[in-house]
Amino acid sequence: MSEQMFETLVRRFADLVRSSRKIIAFTGAGVSTESGIPDFRSPGGIWSRYDPEMFTIDRFLHDTEARKVHWKALSGDDFIPGNARPNAAHYALAELERMGKLDCVITQNVDGLHEEAGNSPERVFHLHGTMREAKCLRCGKGYPMEEVRRWVLSGTEIPECRDCGGILKPNAVFFGEALPEWELSESQRRARECDLCIVIGSSLVVYPAALIPQYAVQSGAKLVIINRDRTSLDPDAEVRISESAGKTMSRLMELLRT
Numbered sequence: 001m002s003e004q005m006f007e008t009l010v011r012r013f014a015d016l017v018r019s020s021r022k023i024i025a026f027t028g029a030g031v032s033t034e035s036g037i038p039d040f041r042s043p044g045g046i047w048s049r050y051d052p053e054m055f056t057i058d059r060f061l062h063d064t065e066a067r068k069v070h071w072k073a074l075s076g077d078d079f080i081p082g083n084a085r086p087n088a089a090h091y092a093l094a095e096l097e098r099m100g101k102l103d104c105v106i107t108q109n110v111d112g113l114h115e116e117a118g119n120s121p122e123r124v125f126h127l128h129g130t131m132r133e134a135k136c137l138r139c140g141k142g143y144p145m146e147e148v149r150r151w152v153l154s155g156t157e158i159p160e161c162r163d164c165g166g167i168l169k170p171n172a173v174f175f176g177e178a179l180p181e182w183e184l185s186e187s188q189r190r191a192r193e194c195d196l197c198i199v200i201g202s203s204l205v206v207y208p209a210a211l212i213p214q215y216a217v218q219s220g221a222k223l224v225i226i227n228r229d230r231t232s233l234d235p236d237a238e239v240r241i242s243e244s245a246g247k248t249m250s251r252l253m254e255l256l257r258t
Contacts, residue, residue, distance in 0.1 A: 016238060035111075054069050103123070107124065129180065130172060204232055
């Protein structure tokens with residue numbers, strides 16, 4: 001994409017933001033790659049290094065060796081590097097909220113970087129859960145993931161609840177596991193009530209999460225897509241920008257501040 005075309009599209013994007021009353025952002029792995037967090041499906045992504053079949057909820061619950069693989073992987077930097085911090089796109093969404101434009105962020109990501117950048121926790125809906133916490137499947141007690149990672153790095157192969165001895169599981173949605181019901185229904189409601197949906201860094205191939213932008217479009221909202229690769233909703237987008245999330249959102253905010 002030429003710089004001239006990029007500028008034209010971002011200016012159109014800025015006009016849509018100015019004229020909108022209730023905006024939702026739908027974010028995927030591409031919003032966090034600039035923070036050093038690998039995506040899952042691209043060449044060199046996480047699933048090129050790990051077998052996705054090992055990360056099903058059934059394997060986690062019933063296969064001790066699978067749980068060892070989970071915790072060894074999750075306690076390292078392969079999934080979420082310990083030094084990962086929000087990037088310009090995360091900070092832009094937080095600023096849009098402070099401006100009173102952004103109703104909520106609906107995210108497929110489990111890294112917690114939207115809240116770290118400044119978005120209100122009550123306005124961030126984690127469709128695939130979060131890796132910031134582990135939870136006991138027996139008694140429900142939660143543990144900060146950093147604490148559990150320290151146990152693993154100290155030699156605990158399979159962490160257990162310190163209260164009841166139950167299985168600890170990252171509070172993220174595994175393959176074969178249902179999405180959190182309240183987050184999904186609330187995300188659907190807000191999508192149907194918004195007048196602008198901004199998709200950032202999602203290929204829109206993982207369902208049912210990818211239905212959220214469709215609900216917005218079906219309800220009459222305008223659609224902006226910021227993603228390097230094509231998506232199934234590109235024909236419905238008012239603006240489609242194939243540049244990085246950080247570059248695009250930074251330029252958007254420059255225009256909105258003037």
